[in-house]
Amino acid sequence: MTVAAEMKETAKETDSPDTQKCAAQAPLPAPPAQPRRDAPPFSHSSPFPVTHHHAEHLESILVETEKYKKTSDDAEQRQREAAEKQRQLEAKIEEVTRTLTAQLEEVTSTLNAQIEEVTATLTGKMEEMEREYTGQIEKLNDDKAQLEGDKRGLERNVERLEGEKAKLLEIKAQLEENIANLEEEKRGLEERVATLDAQKQALERDTLVLTHQRDIYKKEAKENGERAEKAERDREGIKQHAKGLEDEVGRLRKVSRPFKDAASKLARSLQLLNRGQVKGLAGQFYEGELKGGKRHGWGRLVWLSGDIYEGKFVDGVPSGEGQLAFADGRVEEGLWVDGRLTK
Numbered sequence: 414m415t416v417a418a419e420m421k422e423t424a425k426e427t428d429s430p431d432t433q434k435c436a437a438q439a440p441l442p443a444p445p446a447q448p449r450r451d452a453p454p455f456s457h458s459s460p461f462p463v464t465h466h467h468a469e470h471l472e473s474i475l476v477e478t479e480k481y482k483k484t485s486d487d488a489e490q491r492q493r494e495a496a497e498k499q500r501q502l503e504a505k506i507e508e509v510t511r512t513l514t515a516q517l518e519e520v521t522s523t524l525n526a527q528i529e530e531v532t533a534t535l536t537g538k539m540e541e542m543e544r545e546y547t548g549q550i551e552k553l554n555d556d557k558a559q560l561e562g563d564k565r566g567l568e569r570n571v572e573r574l575e576g577e578k579a580k581l582l583e584i585k586a587q588l589e590e591n592i593a594n595l596e597e598e599k600r601g602l603e604e605r606v607a608t609l610d611a612q613k614q615a616l617e618r619d620t621l622v623l624t625h626q627r628d629i630y631k632k633e634a635k636e637n638g639e640r641a642e643k644a645e646r647d648r649e650g651i652k653q654h655a656k657g658l659e660d661e662v663g664r665l666r667k668v669s670r671p672f673k674d675a676a677s678k679l680a681r682s683l684q685l686l687n688r689g690q691v692k693g694l695a696g697q698f699y700e701g702e703l704k705g706g707k708r709h710g711w712g713r714l715v716w717l718s719g720d721i722y723e724g725k726f727v728d729g730v731p732s733g734e735g736q737l738a739f740a741d742g743r744v745e746e747g748l749w750v751d752g753r754l755t756k
Contacts, residue, residue, distance in 0.1 A: 596717065600740075701726070724749065 701712020708714070708726040715721050724735020730752040731737075737745045737754070748755050 596719065599717065600719065 697714060697716045699708055699712055699714045701708065702710025704710065707729040709728060710726060711724070712726050713721065713723045714726075714731075719740025720737065722731055722735060722737045724731060725733030727733065731749040732751060733749060735746070735749050739745075745754050
C-alpha cells in the first residue's frame with residue numbers, strides 16, 4: 414500500500430463517529446516533521462546518488478503530507494462540531510429527562526392519590542359491610558337463641574300436654590266405668606220401679622175389690638156389724654200400704670232422675686275427652702267418625718236403655734251395613750237406609 418493510500422485510510426478513520434469522539438477526548442498527534450522546502454533536493458554529501466525518480470517520489474510524499482495535514486485539520490473541525498452536537502444532544506436529553514421525570518412524578522403522585530382514595534373508599538365500604546354483616550350475624554344469633562328458647566318451651570308444653578292427656582285418659586276410663594255402673598244401677602232401679610208399679614196396680618185392684626166388699630158389708634152391717642168394721646179397718650190398712658208404695662215409687666223415680674242427668678253429663682264429658690269423636694246426647698252417646706258435626710262414617714251409638722247400634726252413619730242417621738243389639742238380647746243386622754233396616 415502506498416503512503417497516499419495509507420493517508421486516505423487514516424482520513425476515513427478520522428471521519429468516523431468513534432474516531433471523532435476519541436479525537437474530542439484525546440489531543441491530536443503532532444504531524445510528522447516535514448522537510449524544508451528550501452532544502453536542496455540533492456545532497457552532495459549523500460553516499461547514494463539522488464535520481465530523478467527519487468525526486469518525484471519525494472515530491473509526491475510532500476503532496477500527500479500536505480493533504481494529510483489538511484485532512485487532519487478538517488477532522489479536528491468535524492470533531493469539534495461533533496462534540497458540540499453531542500453536548501447539545503446531551504443537554505436536550507437531560508432536559509427531556511427532567512421533563513419526563515417531572516411528568517412521571519406528577520403521574521405517580523396522581524396515581525398514589527387515586528390509589529389512596531380508592532383504598533380509603535374500599536376500606537370504608539369493607540368496614541361498613543363488616544359492621545352490617547356483624548349486625549346480621551348477631552341478629553341471627555339472637556333469633557337462634559329465641560328459637561331455641563321457643564323450642565324448649567314447646568317441648569315443655571308438649572310434655573305437659575302429654576301428662577294432661579294421660580290424666581284425661583285415666584279420667585275417661587273412670588268415667589266410662591262410672592257410666593257402666595250407673596247403667597247397671599239404672600236398670601236395677603227401672604226393674605224395681607216396674608215391680609212397684611205392678612204392685613201398685615195390684616193394690617189398686619185389691620182396693621176396688623175391698624171397696625165393693627165394704628159396700629156389701631155396709632148393707633149387711635145391721636146383720637153383722639163386726640164384719641163391716643173389720644172390712645173398714647182392712648181397707649184403711651190397704652190404703653196406707655198403697656200410699657206407702659206410691660211414696661216409694663215417687664222416691665225411686667226422683668232417685669233415678671239424677672242418674673239420668675249424670676249419665677248425660679258423663680256422655681258430654683266423653684265427647685270433650687275424645688275431641689269430638691264421642692257425641693254426648695240426652696240419654697245416649699256416640700263414639701266414631703264425624704263430619705260437619707254430624708255422625709258420618711263408622712261409629713257406635715249407645716242408648717241408656719242398653720240398646721247398641723254399631724255400623725255406618727250418613728248425615729247423623731244409620732245408613733249402610735250395621736247391627737242393632739237390643740238390651741233384651743234381640744239383634745237386627747243388615748242394610749240400613751235413613752235409620753231403618755231394609756229387608
